[in-house]
Amino acid sequence: MHPARRYNYWLGGQDHGPADRASGDAIAAAFPIVAEMARANRRFLGHSVAFLAGQGVRQFLDIGTGLPAPGDIAHVVPGSKVFYVDNDPVVSARMIGRPYLEADVRDPEKILRGQTLDLTQPVGxxxxxxxxxxxxxxxxxxxxxxxxxxxxxxxxxxxTHGTMDFSTPAGVAAYEKMFAAGGTDVRARTKAEISGYFAGTELVPPGLGPVDQALVTNDLNIYAGVGRKL
Known part of the structure; x- marks a missing residue:
């Protein structure tokens, strides 16, 4: 089981196996909105990189890119230079021929050494x-x-980042129990914690908020934000 393949399953893709589907189904049983949230997250990708393109950005560093699917950055911003990073061997096999590095976000130094973008110019x-x-x-x-x-x-x-801020106490307890048992590998964080990642940037209005306001329920959710480095 791997998050990229489970995510592909929720998006309706074909690049997943029995363990990925079992994991996805178990999470969806506890949090029924999860597949809709995955699709909303994908839409946010398109909207946000289109916005950045409108600001003149033509190169992107995509970390945790996942399996190739319609609507990725190269499709949204034709002619852009995109460098992809993920740590799933199945993703690696599918990214042959693209600027790609198999690496973990926990090792940002390796990512910076391996990427091929011009870091003297703005990057998304x-x-x-x-x-x-x-x-x-x-x-x-x-x-x-x-x-x-x-x-x-x-x-x-x-x-974007998963959160339980909008859930009921019972939902939070269910999530914590599932996380402790290894039933989910997502470490949900609060808005305050996620806001800290944007230190040194100026958030685009309306700031950090739900990835799709229409999907705000007492289930899990995803915070989304776009910040410009000062």
Whole structure:
């Protein structure tokens, strides 16, 4: 089981196996909105990179890119330079011929050494639903700080992250029990915790909020934000 393949399953793709489907179904049984949230997250990718393209950004560092699917950055911004990063061997096999590095977000130094973008020019750093797989708060913060520090002023960060802020106490308890038992590998964080990742950037209005306001229920949710490096 791997998050990229489970995500592909929720998106209706074909690149997943029995373990990925079993994991996806178990999470969906506890949190029925999860597949809709995955699709909303994908829509946010399209909207946000189109916005960055409108600001003149033509190169992107996509960390946790997942399996190739319609609507990825290269489709949304034709002619852009995209460097992809993930740590799933199945993703690696599917990315042959593209600028790609198999690496973990926990090792931002390796990512910076291996990427081929011009970091003296603005870059769109894209990290969609990847940091919540980093369970250690210090490691997650280090990854973001290191990557942002390497980018030129005027660069952008697009980030989404799972949360239980909108859930009922019973829902939070169910999530914590599932997380402790290894039933989910997502470490949900609060808005305050996720806001900290945007230190040193100016958030685009309306700031950090639900990835899709129409999907705000007492289930799990995803916070989404776009920040410009100062």
């Amino acid at each position: 750093l894209v990290m969609l639903t990847v940091l919540h797989f980093v369970h250690d708060d210090t490691e997650a913060a280090h990854a973001v700080r290191t990557l942002l520090r390497a980018l030129a002023p005027g660069s952008w960060m697009v980030l």
